[in-house]
Amino acid sequence: xxxxxxxxxRTADAVARLGSSPASYAxxxxxxxxxxxxxxxxxxxxxxxxxxxxAAELSRRSAPDLGSAGLxxxxxxxxxxxxxxAITGTTxxxxxxxxxxxxxxxxxxxxxxxxxxxxxxxxxPTPWQAPIAHAVRDGKVSIAQADAIRAGLGLPTDSVPPxxxxxxxxxxxxxxITLTAxxxxxxxxQLRDDLNDTEVAxxxxxxxxxxxxKAWKRPDGMVEGKFLYAPEPGxxxxxxxxxxxxxxxxxxxFVKEEDRARIDAIVNDARSxxxxxxxxxxELLRIGADxxxxxxxxxxxxxxxxxVTKETLESGDGHGSIQDTGEAVSIGTIRREICSTGTVAxxxxxxxxxxxxxxxxxxFTARQRIGLAVRDGGCMWPGCxxxxxxxxxxxxxxxxxxxxxxxIADGVLLCKHxxxxxxxxxxxITRTGGKYLLFPPRSISPNREPRHLGTKSRTVQDWNARRxxxxxxxxxxxxxPARLGD
Ligand SMILES: [Zn+2]
Ligand SMILES: [Zn+2]
Numbered sequence: 001x002x003x004x005x006x007x008x009x010r011t012a013d014a015v016a017r018l019g020s021s022p023a024s025y026a027x028x029x030x031x032x033x034x035x036x037x038x039x040x041x042x043x044x045x046x047x048x049x050x051x052x053x054x055a056a057e058l059s060r061r062s063a064p065d066l067g068s069a070g071l072x073x074x075x076x077x078x079x080x081x082x083x084x085x086a087i088t089g090t091t092x093x094x095x096x097x098x099x100x101x102x103x104x105x106x107x108x109x110x111x112x113x114x115x116x117x118x119x120x121x122x123x124x125p126t127p128w129q130a131p132i133a134h135a136v137r138d139g140k141v142s143i144a145q146a147d148a149i150r151a152g153l154g155l156p157t158d159s160v161p162p163x164x165x166x167x168x169x170x171x172x173x174x175x176x177i178t179l180t181a182x183x184x185x186x187x188x189x190q191l192r193d194d195l196n197d198t199e200v201a202x203x204x205x206x207x208x209x210x211x212x213x214k215a216w217k218r219p220d221g222m223v224e225g226k227f228l229y230a231p232e233p234g235x236x237x238x239x240x241x242x243x244x245x246x247x248x249x250x251x252x253x254f255v256k257e258e259d260r261a262r263i264d265a266i267v268n269d270a271r272s273x274x275x276x277x278x279x280x281x282x283e284l285l286r287i288g289a290d291x292x293x294x295x296x297x298x299x300x301x302x303x304x305x306x307x308v309t310k311e312t313l314e315s316g317d318g319h320g321s322i323q324d325t326g327e328a329v330s331i332g333t334i335r336r337e338i339c340s341t342g343t344v345a346x347x348x349x350x351x352x353x354x355x356x357x358x359x360x361x362x363x364f365t366a367r368q369r370i371g372l373a374v375r376d377g378g379c380m381w382p383g384c385x386x387x388x389x390x391x392x393x394x395x396x397x398x399x400x401x402x403x404x405x406x407x408i409a410d411g412v413l414l415c416k417h418x419x420x421x422x423x424x425x426x427x428x429i430t431r432t433g434g435k436y437l438l439f440p441p442r443s444i445s446p447n448r449e450p451r452h453l454g455t456k457s458r459t460v461q462d463w464n465a466r467r468x469x470x471x472x473x474x475x476x477x478x479x480x481p482a483r484l485g486d
Contacts, residue, residue: 004049007046010039011039011040011042014035014039018032048136048143049105049139049143051088051098051143052098052101052102052136052143054102055099056099056102056103058083058084059072059080059102062083084098084099097146097147098143100147100151101132104132104146104150105137107127107129107133108129108130108133109133111125111126111127111130128156128162128169129169131166131169132150133146135173140173140176140177141173145176145184147181149176149184149185152172152184152186152191153165153168153191153192154192159198159199160195160196160199165192168188168192172184172191186326189328190328193319200328200329200330201331204333205424210228211228213225213226214227231325232306232327232333235324235325241280244280244281291389306320306321306322306333306334306337307321308329312331313331313335319334320334330424332420332424332425333423333424336419336422336424339392339393340393340394344358364393371408372388372408372412372413373413374457374459376391376456377459377461378390378413378456379391379413380414380429380454380455381415381438382438390415390416391413392413392414392419393412393413394413394414410431412429412436427439427441436453437450437452437453438453439451
């Protein structure tokens with residue numbers, strides 16, 4: 001086996017023979033030129049691998065528990081990564097990759113050395129990252145690619161065993177030759193998602209919990225802010241911003257005549273693209289704040305497309321993905337989206353050719369939504385006070401049974417939060433006559449004790465109360481039904 005030191009010595013000799021200026025390379029025969037490139041590339045990979053291993057050792061000697069006695073700390077750096085960044089001249093992210101890949105190399109090497117030198121001892125299991133460490137050492141993947149695979153695949157858990165991650169890593173290493181680090185990272189995350197669907201739902205929930213939006217006033221009176229959104233709502237936000245500034249960024253080339261004026265206006269606007277986005281965003285908030293809370297939006301829905309196979313949708317096993325970003329989306333979120341926005345069926349044949357694109361199946365019309373808004377008065381979830389404009393229409397018959405048939409009696413308004421909770425956590429709503437019952441999952445109520453869902457509309461509540469009073473006074477006949485909304 002050739003050691004890194006031997007490779008570097010060989011390189012030094014070969015480079016010395018080549019001469020040291022572009023003029024001397026101009027005189028080289030073709031084969032010498034190609035050999036030179038090979039030798040130098042080998043040496044560079046060898047240097048990268050050694051840099052990573054050394055960075056990992058530096059990190060070990062700078063462990064947080066050593067405090068100011070740590071190596072990096074003594075040299076005046078806050079972290080070993082900062083020290084690697086400064087010395088190697090790489091980026092912050094590059095330094096993190098070097099240290100992380102170095103740790104994989106060190107862990108794999110430690111176990112393999114122990115097994116080799118002390119076969120009699122009970123050996124610890126080979127780290128799952130071993131294939132990645134080997135690929136780095138053999139020059140099959142760069143440091144950046146190796147770290148992309150490691151970070152994308154994540155850590156083993158009870159449901160994703162180390163062996164499964166090793167297998168996925170081997171598959172990714174084979175693809176590495178044609179993929180950039182960024183593409184590998186995305187592919188690795190997709191493979192991870194394929195290994196475990198509950199993780200997709202759990203991650204989605206954790207990401208939703210991290211969502212925040214903060215705005216504060218600066219000393220000069222300007223308002224600044226920051227926010228964080230999970231992939232699916234985030235994709236919606238991006239699509240809105242896109243819509244506001246689209247023609248600026250190379251926008252649509254083929255446009256309808258009637259859109260031309262709007263697009264020209266945006267392209268010729270003297271404001272910066274960021275300024276356009278800021279102004280447009282505020283305008284949307286203004287429109288939203290002025291909107292009638294008795295209206296259920298929903299006729300114009302976000303341009304986020306989620307793709308899922310019929311098989312996954314019917315079985316509930318698996319997940320779908322956001323069309324533009326490839327991010328995984330849990331089956332619960334997909335069902336929520338379908339419940340409130342409908343579907344378009346796309347049929348592919350065995351060769352993956354598209355043979356049919358069905359018509360959009362919308363579940364509730366704009367008129368039916370107005371009816372729901374009046375009847376329910378907002379989110380029907382017990383204790384929730386979101387008005388109709390915050391709500392989506394949940395279809396109480398599951399998508400499988402409805403096939404586009406939509407009766408307003410089978411719709412219930414739920415705010416986005418409760419709609420997601422319902423689809424993700426196994427709640428159910430059923431209807432008996434005109435009454436709606438909410439059934440909790442067994443984890444919350446072992447006997448699934450149903451809860452009554454009452455309207456939030458003051459008008460309907462008052463009318464119901466009056467009807468009951470009348471019924472008590474005059475047991476028969478029942479009063480004429482009141483007409484709402486006229
Ligand atoms: Zn629903
Ligand atoms: Zn709610």
